[in-house]
Amino acid sequence: MVVRSLAAPPTPWSKNLVEPKIESSAFVHPFSNIIGDVTIGANVMVAPGTSIRADEGAPFYIGEGTNIQDGVVINGLEQGRVIGDDGKQYSVWIGKNTSITHMALIHGPAYVGDNCFIGFRSTVFNARIGHGCIVMMHALIQDVEVPAGKFVPSGAVITNQQQADRLPDVEADDREFARYIVGVNDALRAGYLCASDEACITSIRNELTSTSSSDSSNGSSRNISTSSMMTSPYLSQDTIAQVRNLLQQGYKIGTEHVDERKFRTGSWKSCTPITAKRESEVIAELEACMANHAGEYVRMFGIDPKGKRRVMEKIIQRPDGQQIAQPAATKENSFSGSYRSYQPSVATTSATSGQINQDTVAQVRHLIQQGFKIGTEHVDERRFRTGSWQSCTPISASSESQAISELEACMANHAGEYVRMFGIDPKGKRRVMETIIQRPGGNQIAAPSNSHRSSAFSQPQPAPTYNNKSSASSTRLQPEVVEQIRQLIAQGNRVSAEHVDQRRFRTGSWTSCGPVDSTSASAAIAAIESFLSEYEGEYVRLIGIDSNKRRILETIIQRP
Known part of the structure; x- marks a missing residue:
């Protein structure tokens, strides 16, 4: 093991450096720099390109089983200390079995607890992160204390305690993922040691060369298989890549099918089980299932052989024969590529159904997770102006996929009409949200969000004027928004508005636009329109x- 403790340039703090204290079982790559009073515990892995500098701020402590990945920088200010778990003062304390991933910055005074995960390029400065927290990519945590067991989404900027206190809890799948990342320590350590051992790396190269020669001797069959896989007439490139990723992670592949009538009730049936493990064979069996059930929905899912649970669901065929592309991952709930070995299961299914957009899916998920029920209503164009909504068939489902199916059934049964969704508080027997999800032109309407995790909304379009005097005319608000304001005022409620710029939108730091004291619908509409003009170029939401x-x-009701 080589510790390059004199690689950094001289600084005012580096004249009398204490030597690092490194347990013999730890692995420190020779292309990393560890400087000053740094204590590294047992079985820690420090990857190449890292810089751990305890010259200005000191001491540092890195607990056993932790991995410090490529390009991480750990530094500290001369002033400011945190209290470690041993009761002593440190500039930087990083607990046990924690993962500090590629290019992250931990700048003291900083405390990171046990069993934490700090994502790519995230920054922790003058902050304390409790045990079991997960911080996703490109996040900033500064001047706050994050309670134990909290989840920080990608891109979040957490700079005041109120934001830190309202962070969501880490879910079970997230904990499993974090444990997996820490668990790669031994494999990475073995790989780095082998790479520096000429005998070890030569034997691997010889084995690869031998395998390559064997493959080329079987040339035609291998090339045909690969070619058919990459140009499958049934499966999209996204699906093929997803199959490959699942197999590489050690998961099995399953398939189900359902006709259009039973799709609405979620009554899926299994296809023939897929026992193959090779990518080309799995692709062939997927295509066989799709061919056998042409004119139906077909979905694929991954199966965790250890936990015997589904780790992903994705619809790959629908009745019109078209493939369904893989939905884009969102910041709040998905890691890309091989960085995360699982994805939310139901969201992908419902989001690719072809009727419900991603914003509505996210809102359904949010309501169900909060314990609310889902309700739906419909109305034709003539009765829309008088607010004479009628209920659709009640939604009794408690799972996201079933709720989405029943929403789609309501929309299909009332094509050419307005359809709105609302949340129901089962305890207070009151509505907690209303949003129109379909209008007569067949267009979906982006759902509002009560959470700072969601960030995609439809751009408001100029609204037509109404003959209804109570609705008033509006040149900036959508007709649905005008109708919402009118109904709120008619029911004795009040309206208000809040605004936020693009930078603060991610953290949910909304600011009030000002009071709307009027009990007249037309005056309230005028006030909301004035807020849109005043805060043009920002997000504005109606309350x-x-x-x-x-x-x-x-x-x-407005975005930049």
């Missing part, structure tokens, strides 16, 4: 407030 000063509606 509905009941007589108990509780929010009953939040919907974004």
Whole structure:
């Protein structure tokens, strides 16, 4: 083991450096720099390109089983200390079995607890992160204390304690992922040691050369298999890549099918089980299932052989015969590529159904996770102006996929009409949200969000004027928003608005636009329009407030 403790240039703090204290079982790559009073525990792995500098701020502590990945920088200010788990003062304390991933910056005074995960290029400065927290990619955590067991989404900027306190809890799948990342320590250590051992690396190269020669001797059959896989007439490139990724992670592949009628009730049936492990054979069996059930929906899913659970679901065929592309991952709930070995299962299925957009899917998920029920109503164009909504068939589903199917059934049964979705508080027997998800032209309407995790909304379009006097005319608001304001005022509620710029939108730091005291719908509409003009270039959301000063509606009506 080589510790390059004198690689950094001289600084005012580096004249009398204490030597690092490194356990013999730790692995420190020779292309890393460890400087000053740094204690590294047992079985720690320090990857190449890291810089751990305890010259200005000191001491540092890195607990056993932790991995410090490529390009990580750990530094500290001369002033400021945190209290470690041993009761002593440190500039930087990193606990046990924690993963500090590629290019992250930990700048003291900073405390990172046990069993934490700090994502790519995230920064922790003058902050304390409790045990079991997961911080995703490109996040900033500064001047706050994050409670134990919290989840920080990608791109989040957490700079005040209120933001830190309202972070969501880490879920079970996230903990499993974090444990997996820490568990690669031994494999990475073995790989780095082998790479520096000429005998070890030569034997691997010889084995690869031998395998390559064997493959080329079987040339035609191998090339045909690969070619058919990459140009499959049934499967999209996204699906092929996803199959490959699942197999590489050690998962099995399963398939199910359902006709159009039973699709609405979620009554899926299994296809013939796929026992193959080779990519080309799995692709062939997937294509066979699709061919056998042409004119039906077909979905693929991954199976964790250890936990015997599904790790992914994706619809790969629908009745019109078209493939369904893999939905884009969102910041709040997905890691890309091989960086995360699982994805939310139901979201991908419902989001690719072809009727419900991603914003509505996210809102359904949010409502169900909060314990709310889902309701739907419909109305034709004539009755829309008078607010004479009628209920669709009640949605009794408690799972996201079934709720999405029943929403789609309502939309299909009332094509050419407005359809709106709302959340129901089962305890208070009250509505907690209303949003229109279909209008007569067949277009979906982006759902509002009550969470700072969601960031995709439809751009408001100029709205036509109404003959209904109580609705007033509007040149900036969508007709659905005008109708919402009118209904809120008619029911004795009040309206308000909040705004936020693009940078603060990610952290949910909304600011009030000002009071709307009028009980007249036309005056309230005029006030909301004035806010849109005043905060042009920012997000603006409409707020509905009941007589108990509780929010009953939040919907974004303008974005930059």
